[in-house]
Amino acid sequence: MTSKSKSKSASKANLVPFVSQPLKLDIQKRKNVSRIDLEFWGVDHSGPSYEGRVFINNPKADINTKMIPENGYVGSYYVFGHGQCFGDLGHCDVMENSDPLSPSHPLTPLFKVLTVTEMIKKIGQKTNQFIVTIVPNVASGSMFEIKDSFVKLAQMQIVPYD
């Protein structure tokens, strides 16, 4: 194809994946667990739209890593982003709002969840530590400037259910 599309994929390769601290969980002892969720709280969406490709215990995963279970791939979440701030100063600052039934600010960080039952159970046979890598795949033609990483979130949790 054209050189334009080449430079586009090159820029995607420059985006730094997010690598979490290890989450500790002894799952092999929990025999009654029927579902395991991986939760992402406070995900920033002020930047471009992107697919977050989620890999477990594969901290070297990048945009070229195949999305197969052998590589620890457990699924993707998708963020519909704002691209950039178009308003005046302060327009995109998130204001706290404690009333659950009133609108929150449009840039209030969001929540995403993946159900990862089988992979956590499988990996959990050998280890009680889970490192989560999020590889961003930015939407084509999305307005964004390349930053080291725009994958930002407040908290990540593994939640087994019986």
Place this chain on the structure above:
Amino acid sequence: MTTYRVNIEAIQEDQLAKLRSAYLAHQQIDYADDRGFSHIAGHHGFPGNYCWHHQRDFRVFLRARLFLPWHRAYLYHFEKKLQIISGIPNIGIPWWDWTSELSKSKGIPIAFSAEKIERGKANPLFSTRFPLGRRFLDPATGIRHAETWRGDEAEGLDLIQRLIPSRKELEEQIITRTDYGDFSDYLEDIHDVIHGAVGGGMSNVPSAAFDPIFWSHHAMIDRIWYKWQLKHGYDRGLENMMNLSLAPSGLIVRDTIRIAELGYEYADSLASVSG
């Protein structure tokens, strides 16, 4: 008369021609006229910033999920003004079924992806101008877009194939997700993927509603909610939110729960002649 929203993949030629002329007339209205396409598109992101998407604050457990009713009211408002401006009283927003076999193999339907229509005219379902001389800078290419633009089609198709459920999978989810909040979040996640798969201006909240395909993407979302309501009850999950405002449409949640009362219906296609 009921407004029929039809499947863009099944739309008849004469209906498509009507639809194009209606969108074109609507898009030609000045931004200062609040009935026009660009003024209403501006409510969603730039400059109005009214839209409801899935904000969930980890400090607050409860959260009003107004994503579905807000967009239903928004589409209703848009459709009414489209009908008035175009003078075609029952013209409806077509829906784009991105779970269809055609969309899963080809991506965006031709009615939206064709840049030109007959005699080399620009396709009003492909693109429209941003208002107020606004240009959106795409730093990846350095282009300043005065009109809506799309992303790479192959990248979009890859997302649709990997992350959008098949029709059968979706139907199963409609049945098994009995909790409104759970269902709304599920649907909104799928919705997010399509914004990114269309790419370009559609992938940014501030510019998304200017892309003519936005309305058909959301008609599909609305149609899925309607199917869910038929299975699980119209007001299920909204009991505590009935009186919340869905600004700037002028509607409250209660007004949106029955589409029959809003005067529209989802059909596959339509054949019609005047008598």
